[in-house]
Amino acid sequence: MHAMVLKQLGRPLEWTELPDRWPGPGEVRVQVGACGVCRTDLHVVDGELPRPQVPIIPGHEIIGRIDAIGVHADGFTLGQRVGIPWLGHTCGVCPYCRMQRENLCDTPIFTGYTRDGGFATSVIADARFVFSVGEVGSDESLAPLLCAGLIGWRSLKMAGDGQLLGLYGFGAAAHILAQVAKSEGRKVFAFTRPGDGKAQEFARSVGACWAGGSDEAPPQLLDTAIVFAPVGALIPPALKAVRKGGKVVCAGIHMSDIPSFPYDLLWNERQILSVANLTRQDGLDFLDQVPNLNLVIRTTAYPLQQANQALADLRSGSFEGAAVLVP
Ligand SMILES: [Zn+2]
Numbered sequence: 001m002h003a004m005v006l007k008q009l010g011r012p013l014e015w016t017e018l019p020d021r022w023p024g025p026g027e028v029r030v031q032v033g034a035c036g037v038c039r040t041d042l043h044v045v046d047g048e049l050p051r052p053q054v055p056i057i058p059g060h061e062i063i064g065r066i067d068a069i070g071v072h073a074d075g076f077t078l079g080q081r082v083g084i085p086w087l088g089h090t091c092g093v094c095p096y097c098r099m100q101r102e103n104l105c106d107t108p109i110f111t112g113y114t115r116d117g118g119f120a121t122s123v124i125a126d127a128r129f130v131f132s133v134g135e136v137g138s139d140e141s142l143a144p145l146l147c148a149g150l151i152g153w154r155s156l157k158m159a160g161d162g163q164l165l166g167l168y169g170f171g172a173a174a175h176i177l178a179q180v181a182k183s184e185g186r187k188v189f190a191f192t193r194p195g196d197g198k199a200q201e202f203a204r205s206v207g208a209c210w211a212g213g214s215d216e217a218p219p220q221l222l223d224t225a226i227v228f229a230p231v232g233a234l235i236p237p238a239l240k241a242v243r244k245g246g247k248v249v250c251a252g253i254h255m256s257d258i259p260s261f262p263y264d265l266l267w268n269e270r271q272i273l274s275v276a277n278l279t280r281q282d283g284l285d286f287l288d289q290v291p292n293l294n295l296v297i298r299t300t301a302y303p304l305q306q307a308n309q310a311l312a313d314l315r316s317g318s319f320e321g322a323a324v325l326v327p
């Protein structure tokens, strides 16, 4: 097998040949068809997440086909198309796992961060954390659903059922979530980098009823704002944009510091909360909905060997939608 391996934090990934592995008990091996590139991969490469581990193969939005099944990995067949998400393993016994909040597990393993991920031709996963994804849609268009889609979905659930929804940072996750929210009858207000007319037009093209810069106020107060951009300075304006009792949901795994702000912005029972990871139930619920949503997933494909270019383009925001690596 081949992979783009992070050997040193902050350094480019290196194209590497590795020995083929056989799945262990409870594991499956998947030939990768496509793997999305997520902002979290940038945080992994930059060493911004706690207890970084190298060498590691990043990538946690994996679509592929099973080509080997370990003992006790029940419920899968050779050739079956599956998705592998960020959540790679949970302990099953800690208080969070026992209260159906496995996304907060005390000793989790994450794909592409603490176990090898999908920037590769082949990947091995714990079968219990692998989703069947059926045969509708291309590998490339499904890959971003495995994190951008799923985290967006969990964020939307945390946001509650407010009708007026603001999305700060209009990348892979927001462009999927805007469509999901619209299909539920919500109104989406998109906030981009100030002056980014192209991103604002993109937001309107996937269903936003209003799009503007993050320094602008929306035309009416919002019920909820979800902040996808890893920019703590967006929290005060997002609080200002929501009504009394409204919520600001932080959807990223890492964010720059939140500046101090007057208590007035939080007063009147506004809430700030964060969304961490996903549960397998989130995956099942979301992927179950996908065939009915007629999502249009905007992707830019890169050959696997150009993973560094894809990461650089994500960092500079030079494409709309999601980057996807294709082996
Ligand atoms: Zn646990």
Ligand SMILES: [Zn+2]
Pocket: 038, 039, 040, 041, 060, 086, 147, 148
């Ligand atoms: Zn991700």
